[in-house]
Amino acid sequence: MANTRTKSRTAATDRRTERDRRRTERDQQQAVVRELLRRHGNTYAEDAGITLRDTPQPLYRLLVLSLLLSARIRADIAVAAARALSRAGMRDPRRMAEATWQQRVDALGEGGYRRYDERTATQLGRGAELLLDRWGGDLRRMRRSGDVAAALREIPGIGPLGASIFLREAQAVWPEYRPWLDPKALQGAERLGLPGSAEALADMVPEDELAPLAAGLVRVALSKDVAEDVWDAARG
Numbered sequence: 001m002a003n004t005r006t007k008s009r010t011a012a013t014d015r016r017t018e019r020d021r022r023r024t025e026r027d028q029q030q031a032v033v034r035e036l037l038r039r040h041g042n043t044y045a046e047d048a049g050i051t052l053r054d055t056p057q058p059l060y061r062l063l064v065l066s067l068l069l070s071a072r073i074r075a076d077i078a079v080a081a082a083r084a085l086s087r088a089g090m091r092d093p094r095r096m097a098e099a100t101w102q103q104r105v106d107a108l109g110e111g112g113y114r115r116y117d118e119r120t121a122t123q124l125g126r127g128a129e130l131l132l133d134r135w136g137g138d139l140r141r142m143r144r145s146g147d148v149a150a151a152l153r154e155i156p157g158i159g160p161l162g163a164s165i166f167l168r169e170a171q172a173v174w175p176e177y178r179p180w181l182d183p184k185a186l187q188g189a190e191r192l193g194l195p196g197s198a199e200a201l202a203d204m205v206p207e208d209e210l211a212p213l214a215a216g217l218v219r220v221a222l223s224k225d226v227a228e229d230v231w232d233a234a235r236g
Contacts, residue, residue, distance in 0.1 A: 028234070032192050033204050033213070035233040040219045040226055041212035044069060045169050048082040054173040057092050059139040060131070062169055063155070064096075067123065070162035071116050075222065081111030085124075093137040096128035123157030130155055143174060168218075172211035178202065179210050181217070188217030191227050 045052045050061045064085060068078035088107040090096045096104070104121035113120065128137075135141045142151045152163035164182045171177045179202035181189075186196060194217075195201050205213050220227045 029194055030204065031234040032194060032230060036192070036216040036220070036230045037205070037209060037212055039229060039233060040216040041209070043169055043172065043211050043215045044075065044079060044165075045172075047079045049086065050082075052169065052172055054140065056138045056140065059170070059173075060092050060096075060137070061086060063127075063131075063139065063152075063158075063166055064090075064124065066162045066166040066169070067127070067155075067157045068113065068120070069165050070157075070159060071120070073113065073115060077112045081108050081113035084108065084111035084113075090124075093128040093131040096124055097132060099125075101125060120157065126156040127158070148177075168214045169211055171214075172208070175207065178207055179214075181210075181214050184221050185214045185217040188220035188222075188227075191220050191224075192217075192230060 043052070044065060045058075045062050048061070048065050050058050050065065052058050052062060061082065065078065065082040068081050069075060071078070084107045085091075085096075085104070088099070088103065088110075090099050090104065090107065101121050104124055105117050108114070108117040108120055131137050131139070142148055145151060149163045149167065152158050152166055153160060155162075158166070164180075167174075167177050168180045168182055168185065171180045179198045181198040181201055186198070186201075189201055190196060195204070201213065201217075202210060220230065
């Protein structure tokens, strides 16, 4: 009888220990997420000077940024190129289509996007024309069509990666795509020791912080220094 009571007490202690361990782990993960958002939670759209709203111009500028980010080039260069195109007046499909190929090349070069500038200038022109012809230059019409990811992939230069980048950022204003945490974001989560599924990560933040969370996780995936910075801050 005494032996049975001892086993019961041991089992209860083990359960409490496991609950405490899980609670501590959750607290640590929440601290990591808080520091990630505080230190690296700006979206790529924000970096590019885009105030994202569900209106045609900012959505188009996000599409251009997504195309630039999807190339094998540093994110800061892609962001600088997006800013340069905007400064040159190419903020909507019509102005992009009306710009000459050389004007697009020059703007990309100003932003440091020289490795792919000629090909990208062509893609931007053709993509703008397709958007005007098929969607009236308004990505919200594409949204209403149903399969946005498939429609995005039809735009020259976008492809699966560009479409994923677009939706990862657009979830800030298109809530039906939440949580959009793509493989690169999940790679960042793994590096930080966070949950490995989009649903579990989404449970850790309010819905309106999903896009910043995704952007921060991508930065972690791209840079060990960012991961270490977050870890150091979370440990206090």
